[in-house]
Amino acid sequence: MTGCGDIDATRLLGGRVTLFQPADGYRVAIDxxxxxxxxxxxxGQAVLELGCGTGAALLCLAARVPGLAVTGLEIQDLAAGLARRGAAESGLADRVTVLDGDVSAPPEGLRPNSFDHILANPPFWPTGRHTPSPSGHKANSHGEGAGDLAGFVRAALRLGKSRGTLTLIYPAERLDHLLSLLAGRFGDIRVLPFWPRAGLPAKRVIVSARRDARGPLTLLPGLVLHGEGQGYTPAVEAILRDAAPLPL
Structure with missing residues (x-):
């Protein structure tokens, strides 16, 4: 693992997960x-995260669902190493595997049609739409220079099982782009908006879809993140602190 300055430890899910992150890079949010x-x-199922970064999502998923086999794919060796370290520190190393590799050319160890579920928090701004961070890790987390969304969808088609799910979090303003890539390939699409506060436009959406399915798109009621004060709503607190699921 290549050095990158100081490393910070962050506790997630009420202490169930320990996440290690570069002090000067991308900082985990609630996404x-x-x-x-x-x-x-x-x-008993197998799950793959494409572009797992330092492991926040895959470690939280493994901690929430005992008996789940979780694999992460990450192009940056520093982030991949920190994800492995987090898995060990969180007592999840026996169920979490992190592979070094590129979403656009997955390593041979990832067999086609082998995962029940695939998830991703893909880079979301096209090249030229954002100012890259001086931190390479943070820049790759946000900009499509690290692999465009179409590449993530192609990888999910290749590696996921028929009728398996693909779950992504993405900016609401680019939902049309995501849906255009899923069309004809995935069905039973469900869209969950996240509202920062009641009455405000959504900034993020979660989209879930099934490979080879033909069901219609469903726009779900959505989730309000913050109440009248600065804190999260009870529903969001249950997810962040108590490892509650978020059914779609």
Whole structure:
């Protein structure tokens, strides 16, 4: 694992998960925790996270669902190493595997049609739409220079099982782009908006879809993140602190 300055430890899910992150890079927000809560996985299934970063989503998912086999794929060796370290520190190393590799060219160890569920928090701003961070880790987390969304969808088609799910978190303003890539490939699409506060436009959505399915798109009621004060709503607190699921 290549050095990158100081490393910080962050506790997630009420202390169930320990996440290690570069002190000067991308800092985990609530997005990966909400993403992990939305994956409908059960014990005995296999799950893959494309572009797992330092492991926030895959570690939260493994901690929430005992008996689940979780694999992460990450292109940055520092982030992949920190994800492995987090799995060991969280007591999940026996069920969490982190592979070094590129979403656009997955390593041979990832067999086609082998995962029940695939999740991703993909880079979301096209090249030229954002100012890259001086931190390479943070820049790759946000900008599509790390692999565009179409590449994530192609990888999910190749690696996921028929009727398996793909779950992504994405900016609401780019939902049309995501849906255009899923069309004809995935069905039973369900869209859950996240409202920062009641009455405000959604900034993020979670989208769940099934490979080879033909069901219609469903726009779900959505989830309000913050109440009248600065804190989260009870429903969000239950996800962030108590590892509650987020059914779609």
């Amino acid at each position: 990966p925790v909400l993403l992990a809560a939305a994956v409908p996985a059960v014990a």
